[in-house]
Amino acid sequence: MRRIETILLLSTISSSILAAETPRPRGVGPEFAKFYKSTSSFTCISNPAITLDPSRINDDYCDCPDGSDEPGTAACTHLSPLSPPQPGAGENVTLALPGFYCKNKGHIPGYVPHLYVNDGVCDYEGCCDGSDEWAGVGGVKCPDRCQELGQEWRRLDELRQKAARAALKKKAELVQEAARLRAGVETNIKGLEDEIRALEAQEAELERKYQELERKERGKVVTSKGKGSKVTVLAGLAKQRVEELRNALISVTGKRDALKERVKELEAILSAFKEEYNPNFNDEGVKRAVKSWEDYAANKVETDDSAEERDIQEIAKPDSESEGINWAEWETEAEESDTDAIYKLEEYLPSAVREWVHQKLTDFRIMLVENGILADNANSGSESKVVSDARNAHQTVSDNLEKKRSSLEDLRADLGKDYGEEDVFRALKDTCIEKDSGEYTYELCWLSRTSQKSKKGGGSTGMGNFVRFDTIEVDEEIGADGKGLGQGERLTLMYENGQHCWNGPNRQTTVVLACAEKDEIWKVQEQEKCKYRMDVGTPAVCEKTASKPAPKEKDEL
């Protein structure tokens, strides 16, 4: 006990020495010094009606309704909107002081909450000089550690500053890269636009040709087609039919394969379910489900259908000269039939007359067709090879054009898409980072997907697909290594509609970003069932701000 008295005595002496230059009572920060200057009386800071003898300052009894008479003790800590209301301690308490001021000589001065004062704990984090435990309750001693902690802080701060500068540089690089990528996209757009223009011209030309040919075809007199032409027509029909069937087969096998995958996935889910369900819950429904699954699994027969599969693959191959049916053989006619020769009568006429006759004939025929007197040749399904070639040629170009247009649209959309400020995430898109955390390895793919993979086995589980940018208000620590979200508004990437949780929603991830030198997942938390939060550092969100080593103020609520 004597020791404590000595310490008290010493501190009295030291404070009286200090009093000569800065007459501040214990716990008062310099910005509040003016309220404590008078030696004759003290006025409660926010209640000027209350005047006290200066001996009441720091006498360990709370007199002022704003706590300002006890800057250096915990006597006014009950004045708080978080404490049970009591008469005299008004509900709308506004405290005059931000906390207990620690001078922290050799380090950064700061405030700690008054409720840390004389509670027997050395709160070096905010009070490296140990001055919060001036009374030594229960024998606690808090030697001044500011030199050591200050030095360490400065060392780390230097690293932080360095990292911050590096991060900004990285950010600039990212922005540059993004701009480069953007320029690339713009170039692509330009190229595509040119191509499209060319293709449009080509398409128009081909369309014209095709239409002309078709028109001609329609103008042909119905011919009782000879033997050869009948086969040609049949071949045309058969080819079309075979093509349809083949396409149907391919589509059905595709669907079958997809379903097989689904069944496999379901079986995996169910066998995991059987392993992991909690028999304690005695849920009859669950028990029944497990039983049925066991029966199902027991009855499952593994059949070998590789032969059948081979056949299907064989059938699904497109026809060509070497495989399947060589349609070309059937479609082209070796010799002209008699009727065709008659039709070629025109060819004997002088060209001018021929044109005129042909025109008239064709018009006449078209008139007949349009009036329902003649059957329409083109619709009869026996389109001639020439017309269909023209049509195909047009179609090919038109399809190509469509593709280009859609690519162009995509590129334009991409150009208009939100890649964050300065387009910076364009540079990160589709790259991924990983983090080992406890049982899981987590993966974040920028603007694409998040996933987790258990180290205890099992596949990767989707935790969401990127949907949009958002922001969130955070209030977190920043570690000595500079990692951490800090306080304020932070950019977030929202990943939604991940794999569905048993007993829960679809997984989703909120990726909260803060500035860091390199892309790194700091922390992953499951905030509620299957809703995750990833705290992620990336240079992409760094901003040029004067990093101020301001005193760490702790709000006293």
Added chain:
Amino acid sequence: MRLSLLPSAQWTACFVLLSVLCSLFTPAVSVKYENFKTCDQSGFCKRNRAYADRAGQLGSSFESPYQIAPESLSWKNGQLQGVILKTIDAAGETVRLPLTISFLASGSARVVIDEEKRQKGEIELRHNSIARKERYNEAESWAIVGGLDLSTTAKEERDATKSIVKYGPDGQFEAVVTFAPFGIDFKRGDATHVKLNDRGLLNMEHWRPKVEKAEPKEGEETPVQVQQGEDESTWWDESFGGATDSKPRGPESVALDITFPGYDHVYGIPEHAGPLSLKETRGGSGHHTDPYRLYNADVFEYIMDSPMTLYGAIPFMQAHKKDSTVGVFWLNAAETWIDIIKEKESHNPLSLGIGSKIDTKTHWISESGLIDVFVFLGPTPKDVTKAYGELTGYSQLPQEFAIAYHQCRWNYITDEDVKDVDRKMTKYQIPYDVIWLDIEYTDDRKYFTWDPLTFPDPIGMLKQLDQSDRKLVAIIDPHIKKKDGYHVVDEMTKKDLAVHNKEGKPYEGWCWPGSSYWVDCFNPAAISWWKTLFPYSAFKGSAENLFIWNDMNEPSVFNGPETTMPKDNLHHGNWEHRDVHNLNGLTFHNATYQALLSRKKGELRRPFILTRSFYAGSQRLGAMWTGDNQANWDHLAAAFPMILNNGIAGFPFAGADVGGFFGNPEKDLLTRWYQAGAFYPFFRGHAHIDTRRREPYLAGEPYTGIITRALRLRYSLLPSWYTAFHEASVDGTPIIRPHYFEYPSDEQGFAIDDQFFIGSTGLLAHPVVTQGADSVEIYIPDDELYYDYFDYTPYSGQGKHTMSAPLDKIPLLMQGGHIFPRKDRPRRSSGLMKFDPYTLVIVLGKDGTAKGELYVDDGDSFEYEQGAYIHRVFQYSNDILESKNIGTKGKLTDKYLKSMKDVVVERIIIVGAPASWTGKSSLKGGEELEYHAAEGGKAAWATVKKPGVKIGEDWKIDFSVSHDEV
């Protein structure tokens, strides 16, 4: 009528749709009835109920076949011994049932009935069973710790038909033992208060061999069953839910009727979810149809207002009527059912004109073991709980942190997660003392290990917690994973310390870790071994601020009958599980308690262990909670009756999971639950693994602020709570007390269980437990003055008063005439408040006086047993406030006082201060006084600032008004 005018089809459709919608939103959770037996499915319960029905039907022509052989009786040193003969057939053949009636120095009486043939081992067991032949006679060695000294003043008189023993304080009690049929009437004064075998339901199913009857041959027609002799259908092997109980000893149940003439309320026999005042159990409007059941079980998603069994069992009942309380303690650890009926008083000249006109008649039925019943004659509730506590021990004086707030969740998933929650609580300035780890911290559910991936640094985590004097509680359960190379299971099986199956081989069942064995803590060798697992050097990653949670100790066995062990399993000494089931949880809790006492040589600190399963006596070992409740208003409302019932049954360190274990509470429910939880003796927030995170700081405003105020209220009142815990630890008085306990004459209060008093502080709380309520009807039992705790609004007048209670308000009254201590400085944990100054609140009574107590010690060690504590009474009368020592000086008193010498009273608040103090600014001794006159409907009050008195010293403060001042 009006409805019929409407197009009904449309309305029906609407209604159907509505009800479908409703059913979608109704939580589809509810107990699985089919997993647990009804009385009808429990052979012995069914038999004894049938026996009672037959007796009832026969009325006066029914004759109990139990008679004392008068010549067998002998009296010695306060004990009456003899033999009851049970006539078992028409030929008059009898079996001998030795009887011992002990009259104890404490004034309690004990009646024990055994079976001679089984005592002597002259029976044959079926199925070549190796089980013990005696009736289980060791329950006493677990449940009873004292109070068995025999009376030296009791006197017996006997005639041909009865024996009369006068005993108790000043010989006021009397037991009239009637020989034929056997029965005992217990009297206090002239009135009979407890009657044994009054209805003739005494039944001890004596051992009998199974007579194999020829099975009807195949193809032959089954002969029509001729009812010959007794119905044997439930005597032998019994099946339930696919499991068969081999019952090697056949039928062996014991039963007795106990009648409380003139008593219309009975309380106790926890644990059940239902009102404090027990209901009738034989049907009728508002009554239960099944008896109250005691068979400790892991009941998944239990239901409200039900006599169904839960996790713990205390077969102790109090009966209460105006100005009189009596009690019985049925010391039997087997499955037990208790039927209760209340009947209009039969013609009874002895109780004419006294009390009510209702008799409460109970019927106690146990599957095996002895009849061993203690009778307590009161006359006050306090006398009864005290007498019961003398036998089974008083509530542990806990670690002080254990009565502060506990933050739990299944599960904090990593050590970083724990540290993060810890930092956040600090940051939001929300006090808490303990953070908890459920099963997921272990490596693959192997207790005494840590998951290397998620808890790589338990010591670092413990160190961070210790910086704010906070603790960690980790779960350790009795099922031990069967896994090669797991040192715990290897040692346990090598030493043969697991519970055995009926063949005498280690019993294997299914629990959290999968296939498991269960440590048999009935075995002293198992306790010794269990102790070796806990030293800091053995349980790697544990430290001084780690404490233990024992869960699943009913025991819970996922694939066992009724989610527990087969009854024919064998424990140490080859006692059947059937005999000891309800004690199982206590023995495991006890082993852990012993283990925590021996973690480090030379370290002797109070263990803290939470248990889910319990029995009479568990109160000596730690705290209990009401198990896996649900996040709904019904469960919030059910918690207080359950905690009150536990309290009057001697186990007051009780609480319910704040927020509700299953499901996600709405924010108003969570907030109200914290306001209620601040009054649970054991105050812990807990949540199921599938629920959303709900640490208080996540709720957002205004909820977080309101919750924080509730928590800080608890913390500021900790000195009063600790004083109440101390009181419970020395005389068994509950920590939160129901009305009948404090006002045994006020009949209007006998069934009240939604408000209660906190210790002896005069604080009367009525927390809101209903959705959307903005006021409560608070009942005031007397004409004393009461004041709102938070704003000093006065209330007075016996009867109900409406108290406004918006979401941010807890209805809490201070009763005049009390003084209670507080510590108003909010800190991060209770440990950091140790040296803070006190605030004394004096609530002046009508007569201008007030009184209260403070007990304080180091809150951690056993040094209080050597006087290291401060125990003071504060008295205000004749304008003098005085602090007097009421402790007993011991070896360590001075040392402790020295350590506390700087702890002072910083403030004295006088509520209801006399108007004569108007204008006064100081007291005679110079102390500064601040007087606030009554205004705005609030009472006058005054504050003495810095009175400069020390908490550990005697002092007086003079408040009298001197003439010159007025």
